[in-house]
Amino acid sequence: MKRSYVIKKVLQALLTIAAILIFNYFLFRIMPGDPLQSVMRNPKATPEAVERLKALYGLNDPWYLQFWIYIKHLFQGDLGMSFLYKKPVYEVIGTRLLPTILMVGLAEVLAIISGIIMGIMAAVRRGKSVDVASLSFSLITYAMPTFWLGIILVSIFSVSLHLLPTTGLLTPGQTYSSTFAMLADGIRHLILPTLTMSLVLIGEYALLMRNTLIDVLTEDYITTAYAKGFKEDYVIKKHAVPNATLPMITIIAMNLGLVIGGAIQVETIFSWPGIGRLMYDALTARDYPLLQGIFLMITVCVIIANLLADLTYGYLDPRVKQ
């Protein structure tokens, strides 16, 4: 991989992050009214008090000075105060990261493995019933709103069959005899959200794997491999699949934005105490500082994931020049 490629990609990502900071700042300034209105809902506030607060928050300063202060605070990790939780935004976000990473990470692993297997099966038996079934599965899960799929699963597994709990991280008010019992309860709570998340992703990954594999199977080196007398299983496993998985890596990383969109819905349905549910709560309460903080964090994560995808791809596929 060329050094200039890495530098170019990193610079592009930094530029995008800079654009996001500006965008994020002005986005929350186009709201009707000034930020103070939402801070001070007290009708008894005197005009003098409002003026003093304005001076305190720097609202009388010109916009470029305000923007500079915003950036300075941002780099000190200061994202403002959450109205809803009466705590610094970074603190609120911090406590919610782990549940989301756990749930989304598990769902991704599950979806990547099943998606790849399903895609290979469909590509190898192209046009047969396995292929048709896998395609139908992909189309239907794509057409379903993620949250609705979650509601359906809850009504089947929790309400009708009483197999799994519906909401939260652990059963509220439960005392556990051992750490193991607590862990078991946690896992039971994790199953449905993870399943919902991964079902949506499996179809997408399977379809992608299938199409890339079909393309790869028409390449000359596959014909060569057959001509050498290798068995079909061997050619697919050793020649075709590794080459078809390459584009998957990029797509999976670039998919992070969509996955987060799914997590917002799934966590809302299951009251899973992660970033997604936090965003829903911030939206419902119109907690703008918290909303702004979450949006910034998500966007920066997605940009970094895209950068990593570009770099990994450039590293794995030497043909990438630009």
Next chain:
Amino acid sequence: MSDIRSEIRNRKLVQFLKSLKSSKMGMIGAVILVFFLLLAVFGPIIYPYDPQVFGSGGEVMNPPSSEHPLGTDDMGRDVLGSLISGARVSLLIGVLATLISMVVGTVLGILAGYYDNKLGALIMRFTDFFLVIPWLPLMLVLAAILGTSVWNIILVIGLTGWAGTTRVVRAQTLSIKERPFIERAVAIGSDGKHIMVKHILPNVFPLVFANTILVSAVAILSETTLSFLGMGDPTRPSWGMMLHYAFESGAASIGAYWFFIPPGLAVVLVVLSFTFLGYAFDEILNPKLKGR
């Protein structure tokens, strides 16, 4: 001259419809879509219903009966009535948002492709920026800031969904620009505006049309999700709003399937119909794909 042109266009359209007819998937998609469009247009006339009129206490969350074929919701409203009037709202938002996306996407795509210089580069940077920002969080934040109304939802979905179209239209414009007939137009002194409107736009149109189908599916899903997450217009309940009410009232946990299944199923069917049509168009426009 123009007679010949319209003749060719008509013949192309007939050919196109014939190919669509021969595609099973395309036909299924078309039938489902036409059904929902008719439902949205004529349904409220045949089955009058007012979402602002609530039922009495005894009519809350009733299962399907002869009086209420799909039961009642948490406010005692008829679910079938909500579904029909919701079709109008959901499809209207979908169509208008898609229209905004397509206009913005096509205009920017043609400009970026035709002016292959600093302006083009600037447009593409802007486009990449919109492609990288996670959609749902962006739409949610915009909707929260602008406030919840049908028009804001349309604006939010329309103004976030154009970037993909810009990319494909630009790529196509770049290739059309190199063709001899454009050179000829330049030689006889046509200006950029004329070339873009009269020569490039008609040639990228099939591509734009195929893209519209995909964007429509995304727009419908976006509307459902935004409304479900509380960003919908309570005065004009869409299918997404119905699902929002169903979730908030705990319909799933009391097993009120008649409340949360119909609106979700309607969304799935509409999105599927778009996907089927998209597949059919793909096959017609790229015959190479056949049999894949």
